Structures are given as C-alpha cells and as structure tokens.
Amino acid sequence: MLFNENKIRFFDELNSTNEYASQISFEPNIEEGFIVWTLNQTKGKGQKGNIWQSENAKNLTFSVILKPHKILPAKQFNLNMAVSLSLIDFLKSLLPENNVFIKWPNDIYVEKKKIAGILIENQIIGNEIENSIIGIGLNVNQNKFPNEIPNPISLNIISLINYNLNEILLKYLPFLNNRIIQLYNIDFKKLKSDYLNCLLYFDELKQFKIKNEIINAKIIDINEYGKLVLITDNQIIHECDLKEVEFIHN
Numbered sequence: 064m065l066f067n068e069n070k071i072r073f074f075d076e077l078n079s080t081n082e083y084a085s086q087i088s089f090e091p092n093i094e095e096g097f098i099v100w101t102l103n104q105t106k107g108k109g110q111k112g113n114i115w116q117s118e119n120a121k122n123l124t125f126s127v128i129l130k131p132h133k134i135l136p137a138k139q140f141n142l143n144m145a146v147s148l149s150l151i152d153f154l155k156s157l158l159p160e161n162n163v164f165i166k167w168p169n170d171i172y173v174e175k176k177k178i179a180g181i182l183i184e185n186q187i188i189g190n191e192i193e194n195s196i197i198g199i200g201l202n203v204n205q206n207k208f209p210n211e212i213p214n215p216i217s218l219n220i221i222s223l224i225n226y227n228l229n230e231i232l233l234k235y236l237p238f239l240n241n242r243i244i245q246l247y248n249i250d251f252k253k254l255k256s257d258y259l260n261c262l263l264y265f266d267e268l269k270q271f272k273i274k275n276e277i278i279n280a281k282i283i284d285i286n287e288y289g290k291l292v293l294i295t296d297n298q299i300i301h302e303c304d305l306k307e308v309e310f311i312h313n
Contacts, residue, residue, distance in 0.1 A: 065096040065243060066127070066236040077101040080126035081184060081198040088128050088186065088194040100125035100232065104200075116212060121205040123228055127239070129195040133247055136187050139195075140289030141251050143169050143183055144258040146197055149242040150179055151261050153235045158221060164263035167282070167291050168305060171201075172263055175312060176216035178202050203231055214312070255285065263310075270311035273301055277311060 077083055080099045087093050103119040117124050131142060147169045154163045154171065164172045171179035182198040202217035203226050218226055245254060259265055265282050271293060272278075278301075284292035286302055293301040293308070301308070 064237065064240050066098065066240050067096070068233055070094060070096050071098045071100055071232075074099070074101040076103040076105060078104070078106040079198075080104060080124060081182060081196050082106075084126040084128050084196045084198075085184065085186070085194075088196060093128060095128065095130040097128040098125055098232075099128075102228070116209060117200060117202075118205045118207075120228075122203045122217070123199065123201040123232055123235075125199055125232065127197045127199070129197060129243065131192050131195055131246070133249070134192055136185070136190065136192055137288070138251070139183075139185055139192060140168075140285070140287075141246055141254055142185075142192075142195060142197075143181070143289060144254045145242040145246040146181055146183065146199075146239070147171065148254065148257050148261065149235070149239040150181070150199070150201070152242070153238040154178070156238070157218065161221065163261070165258065165261045166263045166310065167285070168289060173216055173221060176214045178216050178218070201231070201235075203228060259285065268296065272309040272311060273303065273307060 077099070080101055084097070084099045101124055104117055104124040129142070134142060147165045150171045151163050151165060154173065158173065161173050166172050166177070169181040169183070170177055179199065179201040184196045184198070185192050186194040186196070202215060204219045205217050206220050208215040218224070262282060268279055268281050270277055271280055278295050280293040280295045280301065282291060283294050286292055290302045290304055291308060293303065295301070
C-alpha cells in the first residue's frame, strides 16, 4: 500500500504540516506516501490564503507527499477530485446515516456543515508535477469552534464518540490509497462521475455571488481545469475559478 504507519512522521506541534512537507519533499530518503502529522498546527493554511484553525490535540491535521509524475499539470484537478472522494468514502464508512458532500472545490460537508478541508500545493518542474503536498484538516473531537468559523461540525458532535486520532488516521489511509490508485490508472471519467455525484448543490437551483451580483443558477459541470460551471435561470453559462464565485447558503 502506498500509505502506511511506517511512513508517518509525528510532531506534537508544527507551524504548518504543508510547509514542513514541502521542505523535505525533495530529500532522497522521502518516499511517496510520506505523511507529516501534528497534534497542534499553529499556522495552518486553508484555501484562498485563509488560516485553518484547529484546537490542540482535538483534530487531524496532516499532510501527504505524492509524486504524481504521470499526471500532467493541466490535469491536476483530477488529484483534487481523488483526494476529496477519499474523504467522502471514509466519512460514509463512519457515518452511514448522514449525507456527505463535496463543496467545490474540496471542502467536505456533512449535511450543510463543514467537517474537513483540503489544500493541495503542487511543485511543477517543466511539464511534470514533481511533488504534490496534500494538506488535510478533519474535525474529529472538537465540539466548540470560534464564532468566525462558518458552519463547522466534527465527528464528535455528530456521533458523541471521542475518537482516537491515530486510529482515525490509519483507518483513513486505505481510502486515500484506493482513490490515488484510481488516479494513477488514469480513470478520470470515473473520478469525475463520482465527484459530481457527491457535489453539494449539483443540479439544484441556488443563489451564488459572481462579481458582487447575486444570481440564481445551477451547478451543471466541472470543466477540465476544475472550474465550476454554472447555468443561470436565464440560460447564461458561467465558468468560475475559486475566487470568482461565492456560495450563498440558505
């Protein structure tokens, strides 16, 4: 298996698992599938330059080093889909009674609340992805969150179980392994189909904000570069990058 407990480097505290993983990723002794895990991430990074906040020793904050040389940079969103789906698969195994979704591009929701986030940073040399640093934050045992975090939830809040973090990490790795194998087999069609089936608000008429204007639209696709494709109620197509669209939850 690509990922196993022998490839985990554990720290009580780190500024950022992604930053540390990036620093060591070119070292010759660092194999693909290497994992950097900490109980306390003091400067965790989220999407769009946001900070990932996590209570000390309550949640999983870790980064994985991949070397996806077979995946062209133009196809890198397939890596995002594979990692997102691995978390969906894992959470469905833990929470079979709950609906689990991907909020584009890679936030993971249980019902309408965020339980996990992903930050993928690719190191591209020439026309090849040399290394991918995949940062994952999963809310596990935290049950109180700062007011500025919108709609958070954790495994503990849902199930009232206090989980062992090491066990949760080890249980997750086979799900990640399965989806990365699917990625490396260039099964992009299956990845996209599964991704769309799990996408929050897919084919539902909802409100979105684009260029400071609130529109009524449906998510109808993800293009080959990972942009969100929307069609408005008057049949105008929008292809949006991460900073170009805001979800209006209601």
